[in-house]
Amino acid sequence: MKFLNILLIFLVVILFLNCEKPKNDINFQKYKKIDTFLVKANDDFLDKKTRLAFTDSVSFLLISHKNDTLYRYYQFKLANRFFNLNQLDRYKQISQKINKEAIFDNDSTSISKSYNYLGDYHYYSLFNIDSSYYYYQKANKFINIKTKEDLKLNIYRNIGNVLHFRNNYLESDIYITKALRIANQIQEFRIEYDCFTLIGLNQLGLKNYSEALDYFLKAENGLINLSEDVLYSTLKAQVYINYCNTYMQMEDYNKMFLFAKKGISIKNFNTIDIKTQAYLKNYYGYAKLQLGDKTSFKEFQETLKIGDSLQFKPIQNTSNLHLGKYYLFIKDTIKAINYFETVISNSNKANLVDDELKALHFLAKAEPNKNYHLKRIVFLNDSLIEVERKTRDKFSRIAFETDEIIKEKDIIEVDKNKVSSQRWIIIILSLFFILFLLFYYNLRIQKNKNKELEYIKEQEKSNAVIFELMLDEQKKIEEGKQIEKQRISKELHDGVMGKLTSIRLNLFVLSKRNDQETINKCLNHIDDIQQIEKEIRNIAHDLNKDIFSDNVNFISIVKNIFTSIENHSTIDFKLFIDENIDWESLESNIKMQIYRVLQEALLNIDKYADAKIVKISMKQKNNEIDIEIKDDGKGFDVNKPKNGIGLKNMKERIESIKGKFNIKSNKNEGTVINLIIPL
Known part of the structure; x- marks a missing residue:
């Protein structure tokens, strides 16, 4: 085993040395761009179309990325942006893709998180409680010691929320308490607020009014940590709604009226979510009605208009129910019955059994001689008991599966x-x-x-x-x-x-x-x-x-190239030589390479350029000799592959003496070759 360990270490070193250097700069720029686009996609001050464009850009940049933990990190970010933009189908597609890749890589954290995202899709997009519970439970099963606390927190909170909607209050409390403990440890104040609210609603479902009020008070006190939250006013309004609902069930209409009034008196009330506004106004009107104030009719009409405009059955039912109670209160039985029957009709279409039961109870009061209302109430109660039993069985089966x-x-x-x-x-x-x-x-x-x-x-x-x-x-x-x-x-x-x-x-x-x-x-x-x-x-x-005959012999050798070309060509050669260049001090190899490059360049001009004037300049700049060969010929495309090796040889010759070789040329614009030779 010791030999195998040494061998493995040696192999890793060899592979590391033979690997190409990672393109850190390119990756850094790519991730920087992705991070910038993600921030822009989440900017509420931009319009939805612009934010969606930034989100699509992130999706495009991630296409070529390999499947690893960093890739999944950004995919989760991308899914969140689509969720915030209400692009729930895109949110689902990305979540399914992450889930498949995470299972392939046996990444338990990403598997758990992706199942949680799929549960959110079924809950928020379809309000399919059974499917959302199924995915939340799968997410729960993949929780392990590596799972981050914030992910555990979300999963426990989500399971508790679904169980609450299925009236499984006791089991819901178990998960919400787990979530609350983590939220308190990592100071996730928003989820802490949600947990206090959910436990309060569970206690309300169990008719433990005093405990429910205690938890709603804890939620309200927790708002001090959420004063900078953009939804602060809405969260505060929801607390007052919960107070109103509790006191309504306790039939303490004075306190119900007090909290409803506090709710509609919240600063910037009109900026609160329209549904939340409707619920508060309904409670406010109902409390007024129970306290004998007949002006509550106005609130019920306003909330009914909101419900109709949104086509949101719960608000429509609540408003119609309260209007029926109002007309029952003023002894207009016919109008009251019409509103109660509207609630029953809407409830049948939307499968809102609780609303139908409430309407039937009031219809039984309005029409005491008609027994079929009571029979319907008994039937629905029995159905609810059966549904609850089946739901508990189904949820148990899901957990078992x-x-x-x-x-x-x-x-x-x-x-x-x-x-x-x-x-x-x-x-x-x-x-x-x-x-x-x-x-x-x-x-x-x-x-x-x-x-x-x-x-x-x-x-x-x-x-x-x-x-x-x-x-x-x-x-x-x-x-x-x-x-x-x-x-x-x-x-x-x-x-x-x-x-x-x-x-x-x-x-x-x-x-x-x-x-x-x-x-x-x-x-x-x-x-x-x-x-x-x-x-x-x-x-x-x-x-x-022979004007240059007093110069060093190297220049004479170069001039011989001109002479050999001038014997059969009309090219006019113009030569400029910096007097400061000490040719005698240059190594023979350097002069030889320069001579060969000049020879190749001038012969190419003679053969292909069709030039009239060729200018050669040799200047000394600091510790370098700068040589430029410029012609007015027909030029060529330097990016187009060439069959010959002349240019390649010239470049290699200059690089062999640690120099730089550059060539610029365009069709019909001549060619410029620049050589920079270090001294």
Whole structure:
């Protein structure tokens, strides 16, 4: 085992050394962009269309991301943004995708969280209590010691909430108490408020009014920590609604009226959620009615309009129920019956049994002689008992089934571990073989690199020898030029000077005699002067062609390239050389590489550029020689692949002496080659 451990550590090091360097900068910029878009998508000051565009941008950026924990982290963020924008179908699709990938990676935390998200979808989008409970329970089964407290908190709260809606108050309290304990520890004040409220509602369902009021008071006191919450006013209004509901069941209408009045007197009441406003106004009107105030009719009409505009049956039923009570209170039995029957009709369509029961109780009072109302009440009560029993059975079955799924998963996991141990043996042997191949491959590569280095050194030596030979040849050329200069000097001295002396003496006679005959004789000497002028011009041209002969031999070698091209071409070469460049101090290899690049570049211009003017400049800037070769030819597309290797060779030559090679060209705009050689 010790040997295997050492081998594994060695393999990890080798693989790490052979891996490509991660593109940290690119990833950083990508995640920075995603984070920015997520913030924008959650900005309530932007319109929904803009926020949705930012959310879609995040979705696009995540397409190419590999499936890992960071990817799932951002996918959860993305799902939340779609949820906040009420794009619940997109929210569901992403949650299902995360769930599938998390199961594949055996990521229990992400599995639990994705099931919780799917439960939210069924609860908030479809209000399907059974399905939401199923997914919440599956999320609960994947909770383990690695699960973060905030995720546990949400799952426990969600299960407790669903159980409350199924009137399973005692079991609901168990989960809500778990959530409350965590919320208190990590100071999640908003969820703490929700937990106090839910426990209060459970106690209200159990008719424990005093305990319910205690928990509603705790929820109200907890609002001090939520004063900066954007929903602060709505949360405060919900507390007052719960107080009103409790005191209504206790038939303490004075306190009910007091809290309803506090509710509708909340600062910025009109900014509160419209449904919450409707409930408060309904309670306010009902308390007034029970206290004998007939003006409550106005509140009931207002809330009925709200319910009708929203097509929200619970508010419509409550308003119609209260209007029926109002007309029953003022002895208008016919109108009261109409409103109660409307409640029954709406309740049948929406399956709101509690509302139907309330309406039937009042119909029984309005029509005491009709027994079928009482029979219907008995039937519905029996049905509710049966539904509650079936629901408890169904929820127990769901919990049992999720337990069975987890057990099956554990069995599969044990089998998987057995197979995994066998795979590890195969993997270790395979890695050992791969390690041997890598070692052999690296050894071969190193040998090839050593051979390449030897070849480069030999080539540099050869270049130096060739350059020295070129210098020797150039010296001979220079010696020939010196001989030619001496010849021209002799011609000037022995030829031109002698003729000028003779002409001067012959023309001297004009200072003595000015007769026409003497002048005519002297005119012949003017032709001789013109002939001497031509001779001097020819000599001057010869000297001008060699104007650079005093420079170092390297420049003469470069000029020879011009001469070889000018013999068959009309290209006009213009050369500028910085006098500060000390060519003699440069290494032979550097001059050789520069010469080869210039030679290749000028030959390419001659062959392909169709240029008229070529300008070459050599300047010294700081510790660099900057060489520019510029032509006015037809240019080419530098990005288009070329069949030849000329450009590649030029670039490699300059890079071999640690220089930089740049080329710029466009069609019909000429070409510029720039060489930067460090000194």
